[in-house]
Amino acid sequence: MSTYPILRARLHALEDQLKVVEQSPRWLEAMSSAAAETEAQDGPDATIPTDTRIQNPELHAGLDATIGNEARMQRQELDNVRTALNNAVALQGPQQTEELRRAWTGYFRVQHDCEAIFGECLRLLGGVALRNQGFGQILDNEIWDVADELIRSCANDSIGDPWTSLTVPAPREAVARTLARMIRVRFPAWNVWTIPLAAREYGHVVAEDAPKLPDDIAARLRSSVEPQLDDVVRSVAAAHKVRKVGRKFRELEATARDTMLGLEPAAQDESHAAVQRRVARLVECERSCLHVLVADAYATYTLGVAYACAALLLRFEPTRSPRDDLVSDAVRGDVVLAMLARMNEDSQSRPYDQPLKQLQLGWDSVLEQATADGTGVADPARGKEFVDWVWDAFKRRLRPTARYPGEDDAEGWLSVRRARTEWDLTLQASDEFGTSGLRLRKLRDALNAAWSWRLENPGADDRKIRRLETATMKICTDIVDDIRSRSGARQGSTQRPEGRSRG
Amino acid sequence: MTAPDAQGVLLGQVDALARDLGRTSAFLRNLPPHLDRVVQQRAVGRFEQLLQQGRDELDTLRSQIEADDPLGECWKRLPPISMQATEVFGEALAFLEGALARANGLDQNLCPLADALLDELSTRTGVKWDRFTILAEGELFRDMAGIIRVRFPDTTVWNLPVVAHEFGHYAGRELSQRGSQRTVHPFEELLAREQQRGWDTLHVHELLADVFATYTLGPAYAFTGLVGRFDPSDAYRESPNGTHPPAAQRARAVLSTLRRIEAERGQAGAFATYLDGLENAWTQLLADTGQPASLADAGGIDAADFDRLVGELYELLESHLQPDGRYGLERFNSAQQVAAVIRRRVDEDGRATPVQDDVELADILNAGWIERWRCWNLNTEIGRVVLDLARELMQARARQ
Numbered sequence: 001m002s003t004y005p006i007l008r009a010r011l012h013a014l015e016d017q018l019k020v021v022e023q024s025p026r027w028l029e030a031m032s033s034a035a036a037e038t039e040a041q042d043g044p045d046a047t048i049p050t051d052t053r054i055q056n057p058e059l060h061a062g063l064d065a066t067i068g069n070e071a072r073m074q075r076q077e078l079d080n081v082r083t084a085l086n087n088a089v090a091l092q093g094p095q096q097t098e099e100l101r102r103a104w105t106g107y108f109r110v111q112h113d114c115e116a117i118f119g120e121c122l123r124l125l126g127g128v129a130l131r132n133q134g135f136g137q138i139l140d141n142e143i144w145d146v147a148d149e150l151i152r153s154c155a156n157d158s159i160g161d162p163w164t165s166l167t168v169p170a171p172r173e174a175v176a177r178t179l180a181r182m183i184r185v186r187f188p189a190w191n192v193w194t195i196p197l198a199a200r201e202y203g204h205v206v207a208e209d210a211p212k213l214p215d216d217i218a219a220r221l222r223s224s225v226e227p228q229l230d231d232v233v234r235s236v237a238a239a240h241k242v243r244k245v246g247r248k249f250r251e252l253e254a255t256a257r258d259t260m261l262g263l264e265p266a267a268q269d270e271s272h273a274a275v276q277r278r279v280a281r282l283v284e285c286e287r288s289c290l291h292v293l294v295a296d297a298y299a300t301y302t303l304g305v306a307y308a309c310a311a312l313l314l315r316f317e318p319t320r321s322p323r324d325d326l327v328s329d330a331v332r333g334d335v336v337l338a339m340l341a342r343m344n345e346d347s348q349s350r351p352y353d354q355p356l357k358q359l360q361l362g363w364d365s366v367l368e369q370a371t372a373d374g375t376g377v378a379d380p381a382r383g384k385e386f387v388d389w390v391w392d393a394f395k396r397r398l399r400p401t402a403r404y405p406g407e408d409d410a411e412g413w414l415s416v417r418r419a420r421t422e423w424d425l426t427l428q429a430s431d432e433f434g435t436s437g438l439r440l441r442k443l444r445d446a447l448n449a450a451w452s453w454r455l456e457n458p459g460a461d462d463r464k465i466r467r468l469e470t471a472t473m474k475i476c477t478d479i480v481d482d483i484r485s486r487s488g489a490r491q492g493s494t495q496r497p498e499g500r501s502r503g
Numbered sequence: 504m505t506a507p508d509a510q511g512v513l514l515g516q517v518d519a520l521a522r523d524l525g526r527t528s529a530f531l532r533n534l535p536p537h538l539d540r541v542v543q544q545r546a547v548g549r550f551e552q553l554l555q556q557g558r559d560e561l562d563t564l565r566s567q568i569e570a571d572d573p574l575g576e577c578w579k580r581l582p583p584i585s586m587q588a589t590e591v592f593g594e595a596l597a598f599l600e601g602a603l604a605r606a607n608g609l610d611q612n613l614c615p616l617a618d619a620l621l622d623e624l625s626t627r628t629g630v631k632w633d634r635f636t637i638l639a640e641g642e643l644f645r646d647m648a649g650i651i652r653v654r655f656p657d658t659t660v661w662n663l664p665v666v667a668h669e670f671g672h673y674a675g676r677e678l679s680q681r682g683s684q685r686t687v688h689p690f691e692e693l694l695a696r697e698q699q700r701g702w703d704t705l706h707v708h709e710l711l712a713d714v715f716a717t718y719t720l721g722p723a724y725a726f727t728g729l730v731g732r733f734d735p736s737d738a739y740r741e742s743p744n745g746t747h748p749p750a751a752q753r754a755r756a757v758l759s760t761l762r763r764i765e766a767e768r769g770q771a772g773a774f775a776t777y778l779d780g781l782e783n784a785w786t787q788l789l790a791d792t793g794q795p796a797s798l799a800d801a802g803g804i805d806a807a808d809f810d811r812l813v814g815e816l817y818e819l820l821e822s823h824l825q826p827d828g829r830y831g832l833e834r835f836n837s838a839q840q841v842a843a844v845i846r847r848r849v850d851e852d853g854r855a856t857p858v859q860d861d862v863e864l865a866d867i868l869n870a871g872w873i874e875r876w877r878c879w880n881l882n883t884e885i886g887r888v889v890l891d892l893a894r895e896l897m898q899a900r901a902r903q
Contacts, residue, residue, distance in 0.1 A: 003787050005879035006730050012882065013659065013731070020656040031607045097793070104736045104792045119640035122609075122655040126600030126638075129607055135533045169600075171593030187596040188526040189519065313512055314519050320582040362507035369509040370578035458507040462518075 007085055007103060014111060015078055021121045022071040025060040031129055062164025063124070066180045070117050074110050081106040120179040127168025127182070143190050146476045147198050149483055150443045151183050154202050154302055158402035159210045167198055175288045175326065177204040192472045193454075196310040196447050199303045203295030206398070213397040217290060220389060222260065224286050225279075229256045232278045240271035259283070289327045296332050297390045300339040304404035304413065305355045306447040308336050309455055312363050318370040330371065333363055334383030341384075342391050343406060351406040351413045358455055404444065411441050419449045433471035435478070446475045509574055513581065514565065520585055521561045527595050528554050534599075538606050545635045546598055549649060553591045560584045598650060601637025610638050611658040612894075617666045619897050620864045621651065624667060624719050628828035630674045636666060649673070660889045661875075664720050664727040664868055671715030672708060678823045689819055697812060706741070706748040707812070710756050714816045717760040720865050721830030721838075722777050725757045726872040729781055735788035739801045751798055754785050756813045763817050764831055773832035775839075780876065830865060837862060838869035841892070845874045848888045849881055858892060867892045 081103050088099035131144055147167040155163035163181065170184030178184075183201040186194070208214055233252045234244070242248050248271075255272045258265040259279040265272070299307040316329035337360055344352040394402065405412025419438040426434035433453075440446045450472040454465065507515070531547045531554075561584060568577045605614045617636040625632035639652030651669045654662065675690040690711065697707050716724040733750035741749050758781065765773050786796055795801040798809060820828070840859065847856045858867075871889035875882060 003784065003791050006784065006788065009875075009879055009882055010731065013657070013661070016659070017656045020658075027607075027609065097791070100791045101736070101793050108734055108736055115641070118654075118656055122604065122638060122640055123600075125607075125609060126604050129603035130596075130600055133535050133603065135530050135535070169596055171596050172589060187592050188530065189523050193519075313507060313515055317516070317578075317582050317585060319578045320586070358506040362509075362512055365506075365509040366512050366578070369574040455507070458511050 003100075004085065004089065007107060008082075010107060011078055011082055011085075014107075014114065015075060017118065018071045018075050018078070018114065021117055022068050022075075024067055024121050024125060025063050027125055028060065028063070028128060031125070031132060058162070058164045059166060063180060066165075067117060067121050067124070070179060074114055074117065077106065077110045077113075081110065116179060120182070123170070123178075124166065124168060124180055124182055127166065127170070130169055131166075140190065140473075142473065142477050142480075143192075143195065145480050146192075146443060146473075147183070147185055147190070147195055149480045150195060150447075151198060151202050153443060153483075154199055154402075155205075156401075158202075158206055158298075158302060158398045160399055161209065163202075163205075173197075174201055174204055176291055177208045181205050181209075192447065192450055192469050192476065193314060194310060196299065196303050196306040196451070197315060199307055200295045200299035200311070203298035204291060206298050207291050207294045210397050213393060216393040216397065217294065221283065221287055221290055224290070225260050225283055228282060229253070229260065229279065232256055232282065233275060236271055236274045236278065240274070242271055255279075285326070292327050293332065293335050293386060294390060296335050297339045297387060298394070300336050301343065301391075301394055301398075302402050302404055303444050304343065304406075304448055305340070305352060305359075305455070306444060306451045308340050308355075308359055309451040311336050312359055312366075313455075318367055330367060331379070331383065333367075334380050335386055337363060338380070338383040338387040339391070342387050343404065347406040349407055355452060355455055362458075404448075411445055413448065415440055415445050416448045416452055419445070420453060423449075423453060433468050435471050435474045438475065440475055440479065443476055443479050446472055446479060449475075509578070510568060513574070513578055514568055516581060516585075517561050517565050517568070520581075520588055521558060521565075523592065524554050524557045524561070524588060527592060530599060531595065535603075535606075538602055545633055546602075546650070550591070550595055550598070557584060557588045557591060594650070597639060597652070598637060601639060601650070601652070604638045604655070609655065609658075610653065613658040613660075613663065614638065614653060616660070616864070616890075616893050616897065617651070617653055617663060619893075619900070620663060620868075621666060621670055623864050624670055624828075626827075627825065628674065628719060629825035630670075630677050632670070632673070660868065660871060660886055660893065661727060661731055664716060664724040665732070667716035667720045667724055668712045668728075670719075671712030674715055674824075675708065675711045678819065689823065693815060693819060697815075700808070702812060703741075703745075703748070705746050706752075707816075709747050710753070710813065711816050711819075713753050713756045714760045714813060715820060717757045718764070718817065718820050718824075719828055719830055721764075721835055721869055722761065722774050722781065723838075723865065723868040723872050725761055725778075725781050726876065728757055729754050729785045729788075735785070735794060736792035738789055738792075738794045739798075739803065751789070751794070751801065752804070752809065755798060755809065756816075758782055758785070759810060759813045760817055763814070764829060767829075767831070770831050773835055775835075777873065777876065830869075834863070834866055835869060838866040839873060841866050841870035842873040842877075845870055845885060845888050845892070848891075849874070849884045858896075862896065864893055864896060867896065 084099055084103040084106060088096050088103060091099055131141065144167055151167060152163050155161055165181040165183065167183040167185050169187040169190070171187060172184075173186060174184050183198050183205075185198050185201075206213065207217060230253075233249070233256050236242075237244060237249055237252060242252065251268070252271060252275050255265050255268075255275045256279050259276045260283055265276070296311065299311070312333055316333050318328070318330040318333065320329055322328045337356070340352055340356050340359070344350050344356055405414075408414065419440050422438050423433050426432055438449075440449060450468055453468060454460065457464075460468075528551060531550050534547070564577060564580050564584065567580070568574070604610065614636045621632055621634075621636070624630075634649040634651065636651045636653050638655045638658075641652065641654050651666055651673075653666060676688070678690050679686050679688050694704055694707055698704050713724075713728065716728075733754055735750065737749075738751040738754075739749045741747060747753070758778070761774055761778050761781075764770055765778065789796055798804060798806040837859070841862055844856045844858050867889060870892075871885060874885045878885070
């Protein structure tokens with residue numbers, strides 16, 4: 001029997017699926033309408049301010065430019081497959097077989113590539129569906145506004161590009177930039193203490209989108225993979241009984257090098273294929289490790305103490321086996337501290353002396369206990385060497401505003417110190433954390449103020465920490481309102497309504 | 504200068520995790536009222552048990568830290584708890600997002616049909632099932648919350664038989680029999696035996712799921728797998744992550760299961776010419792993509808031992824499922840009658856020709872494939888009629 005109809009049917013089905021994904025901006029609209037209808041039926045849910053529902057035209061455009069564009073490209077590929085199939089019908093004998101094989105191979109390549117697009121689309125739409133719900137006042141919808149705005153300012157300060165995606169809940173942190181540049185916030189841990197971790201996720205976008213930074217990372221990747229190629233070739237050669245002197249061995253070495261450079265040489269036999277597989281795996285693993293560390297370094301670079309505290313005190317577990325089998329939390333901790341130390345050394349006034357000492361003492365104490373039997377031991381010298389390299393790359397490739405300001409009078413660490421002084425006064429007067437008159441202009445400053453207070457008061461009781469959390473949330477939403485009203489004044493967009501629930 | 508110490512940091516992480524567990528419980532207790540009631544009833548209790556277990560473990564750890572147990576040991580006790588909690592959070596998030604996506608119509612109403620199909624298979628096979636399906640990135644059954652995932656955005660009826668495969672994963676674990684001293688899990692025993700013979704445990708799991716789906720759904724699953732899903736161009740290599748056996752092995756398991764059903768008493772010729780047609784189509788797909796024609800030709804495994812393994816999996820189902828579980832001659836005859844109804848509906852542009860009362864969803868799916876096989880160019884029209892029939896059946900059941 002002819003298998004043409006089978007391939008045609010598969011092409012048709014895949015094309016239909018791509019159309020669904022291409023329409024994801026429309027799904028967003030439909031979901032917002034559905035949420036509004038539900039509200040009409042079930043009564044308004046005070047926890048869902050209407051303006052926080054996802055109706056942003058920039059987001060629609062961003063989605064269309066990423067997921068939509070990718071879906072259109074894959075449909076074009078399907079058209080090519082269809083053409084190959086139609087050509088095959090007109091041919092005969094071996095030529096027909098060859099053309100048919102090309103069509104099937106093309107189809108499976110597209111199908112494979114589509115899996116990532118479909119997954120991304122569902123995660124985004126599912127995340128939006130979740131964000132659109134109130135869950136009876138449990139889901140702090142305003143935290144998403146804060147997270148979105150924090151990432152938007154990271155994007156603007158770091159690479160100057162508008163960020164048109166969303167922060168969405170996710171089961172775990174990403175190890176690379178996602179197609180739609182979504183920022184994952186780990187479910188259900190979203191509050192002012194964990195929001196700095198979202199900057200790490202944006203670090204993956206920076207690693208791939210900042211001009212020329214990907215080239216630096218690729219060069220670093222090559223320098224870490226190259227010394228390992230010899231081991232790979234020798235081990236494959238031994239397994240396939242290839243002599244270490246001779247042409248075949250040199251060919252395997254060339255295959256290893258080409259694979260590292262992404263040249264995809266044609267596999268001549270099973271030994272070449274084995275070298276390709278092993279080098280490709282090695283490159284992928286090293287790339288992921290590098291991206292994880294670049295993301296940690298970036299988040300520290302741009303958020304300073306706030307990220308270091310969130311990561312070291314709340315998230316990193318040095319006794320845990322490396323996440324995703326990539327890199328241990330002990331190594332990541334070293335990188336974060338080395339970056340903060342580098343930021344401190346680079347400022348004349350050494351602004352982070354005290355928090356750095358506190359964090360270093362705390363982390364050392366954790367490592368001493370947690371790695372007493374030798375598990376998870378890190379190598380601070382390697383962390384420092386990595387930070388020396390990434391520091392240089394960030395300085396050259398990112399905007400100067402990317403770095404958390406340590407000595408700027410108007411914002412950054414000095415504004416945090418002023419706010420802390422103000423809090424000392426309000427705490428003395430009323431045992432409350434003041435939320436007005438603090439002159440904190442940026443979200444990263446508010447988050448740093450909160451974390452630095454918590455860092456200096458490790459014995460503070462839970463009630464006080466919650467009060468600080470509530471106050472910080474109020475400060476953050478005020479900053480978001482201010483940013484949006486200013487950008488609304490510039491662009492004529494709608495302001496957020498007054499008098500909605502806070503925190 | 505005060506600084507956080509190892510004990511303070513550990514307590515901070517314990518408290519943060521406990522807070523997350525509490526928040527997840529709160530989410531599940533406050534599901535939006537418009538979510539499918541069935542979804543709510545079937546999921547929340549199971550999650551709550553897992554979350555409570557995590558809270559209990561954290562309470563114990565907290566007491567140990569406060570009682571000055573060796574701190575290094577306490578630090579080592581956190582990762583297993585936090586990793587388990589991360590798994591639960593992932594499942595809870597998948598549930599919330601999947602259920603909301605389903606409530607927002609992203610599944611094009613396929614999930615309720617998938618649920619109905621699973622309920623039907625549960626009734627026929629005797630494997631108790633009270634869970635549900637959600638949309639996800641790929642088909643999957645996760646034991647933790649017992650949710651079957653339907654691949655987005657492939658929400659056509661042609662994809663529906665795949666849920667039977669996922670149900671097969673669940674069913675394998677549920678098969679049990681009372682021994683004199685204890686409950687015996689025959690599939691677990693089979694897995695242990697086959698592992699000793701050199702078969703990959705994950706592959707045997709997948710093969711059981713294929714055999715189960717074919718055994719309970721008949722040719723509909725075979726069509727979906729061989730014609731719609733399996734990759735003939737890479738037919739002799741396992742999946743990249745090693746979890747699934749090569750497509751050629753799966754195709755052979757599926758076809759062999761249909762042959763075994765036909766070899767049962769009174770089942771001769773149960774699947775008419777369709778079984779040969781499927782076998783020929785798969786052989787042609789292999790030829791068109793330049794692959795060896797059979798497992799024996801491709802080498803690598805002992806084809807006779809593979810057939811023995813499939814035979815054992817088949818016997819396992821034959822001896823542990825209810826007799827109605829097998830999709831055989833009688834049901835496939837019914838499917839062929841439904842196929843005639845589909846043809847009339849397509850020809851008459853959707854006019855409602857009724858089907859008999861005793862039709863099942865499995866019959867409608869088989870009928871859809873019979874018609875699709877006969878007339879590929881009416882793929883869309885046939886799919887629409889199959890969907891209509893399936894929904895009519897669900898409505899009729901709801902009225903009973």
